[in-house]
Amino acid sequence: MAPMFVPGPVDVVPEVAQAQAKPMLPHRSPEFEALFHSCEQRARRLFRTQHRVFLLAATGTAFQEACVRNLVTGKILVVVNGAFGKRWAEVARTNGKDTDVLEIPWGKAARPEQVADMLRRNRYDVLAVVHNETSTGVENPLKDIAAAAREVQPDIFICVDSVSGLGGTPLEMDAWGLDVVFTSSQKCLALPPGLALAAVTDRALERAKEVPHRGWYLDFVRLEKHRLKDSTPATAAISLIYALDVQLDRIFTEGLENRWARHAHMAQMVQTWAREHGFELFAEEGYRSRTVTTIVNTRAWDIPALNAFLLERGMRIANGYGPLKNKTFRIAHMGETQPQHLEALFEALEAFAQRQAG
Ligand SMILES: Cc1ncc(COP(=O)(O)O)c(C=O)c1O
Structure with a gap:
């Protein structure tokens, strides 16, 4: 497998990709319902939750919208320290919601006290936080942010x-008191894109029942009604559920904690490589992502030329996101990426550096 070191979609192992080729089933058939049920029950372990998991033909962004539509009648506070927090605020505003943002400079993590300060000033229905900002390579201290938020506004x-954290970095939905957590299939779960997974507490579901105009496709109440029948309101992403079934087994065979440790180890490898080769790291120390590393392009490498060079060797990295393009580049180490893949990448990067020098 020639790894793509981009933060999604990531490589899918052949066994999982091939699982999608199985014959179709009607999504309202006992065979499919049994499979859906099994996947839904096992998926809870990814989130460390006892609550339900919705498996929907969608991507993660859909659940940014679902949170807004199902839970907000008053105000929402969105933590913005990168492109995906920014998107969530936009999603809230374009749904007509009264939206405040806690703006943090890109590359920095949000601090629990900053969130608590905002909550002391205003009452919010929802606090929206991106766990792992893929655009900057920052992991927000989610556990502490959640605890601080609850202290000020318990309800x-x-x-x-x-989206770029779950399955690759620790997250304990129930123990940390989170109400909705969602991800996309194409990141740390190493599945093809097109399936969104969202864990939703009973409390959030009860709240949704009181919120008018939740819409149709992303309505938690409707999703729950169908989940209880082991299916989805509209046609399920059957092939992706086949793939999820196989991949969940692979993930739990490796062990979720082992997977987290593998990602943390690979993050260390990339950070060390960057420092040893004259680069700086974009994300502040102590809050660096375990799934994607953003490197400041201190040596002014031509990133498109670098990627062309890597592509000849069957590899690919990601340029910086949006305003960080060419000023930074990103090496993702999520999903099925292994330390030996990174070793091969480092060799290629060094060959590129030599060619530049020569
Ligand atoms: C943190 C984060 N949130 C949301 C998204 C959007 O995910 P999707 O494209 O699956 O909707 C991404 C995609 O990269 C992401 O990294």
């Missing part, structure tokens, strides 16, 4: 975008 709904 606030804490919604978490863990």
Whole structure:
């Protein structure tokens, strides 16, 4: 497998990709319902939750919207320290919600006290936090943010975008008191894109029942009604559920904690490589992502040329996101990426550096 070191979509192992080729089943058939049930029950372990998990033909962004539509009648506070927090605030505003943002400079993590300060000044229905900002390579201290938020507003709904975190970095939904946590299939779960997974507490579901105009496709109440019948309101992403079934087994065979440790180890490898090769790290120390590392392009490498060079060797990295393009580049180490893949990447990067020098 020639790894793509981009933060999603990531490589899918052949066994999982091939699982999608199984014959179709009607999504309202006992065979499919049994499979859906099994996947839903096992997926809870990814989130460390006793609550339900919705498996929807969608991507993670859909659940940014679902949180807004199902839980907000008053105000929402969105923590913004990168592109995906920014998107969530936009999603809230474009749904007509009264939206405040806690703006943190890109590359820095949000601090629990900053969130608590905002909550002391205003009452919010929802606190929206991106767990792992893929655009900057910052992991927000989610556990401490959630605890601080609860202390100020015990009944606030804490919604978490863990699109590039879940499965790759520790997250304990129930123990940390989170209300909604969602992810996309194409990141740390190493599945093809097109499936969104969202864990939703009973409390959030009860709240949704009181919120008017939740819409149709992303309505938690409707999703729950169908989940109880082991299916989805509209056609399920059957092939992706086949793939999820196989991948969940693989993930739990490796062990979730082992997977987290593998990601943390690979993050260390990339950080060390960057420092040893004259680069700086974009994310502040102590809050660096375990799934994607953003490197400041201190040596002014031509990133498109670098990627062309890597592509000849079957590899690919990611340029900086949005305003960080060419000023930074990103090396993702999520999903099925292994330390030996990084070793091969480092060799290629060094060959590129030599060619530049020569
Ligand atoms: C943190 C984060 N949130 C949301 C998204 C959007 O995910 P999707 O494209 O699956 O909707 C991404 C995609 O990179 C992301 O990294």
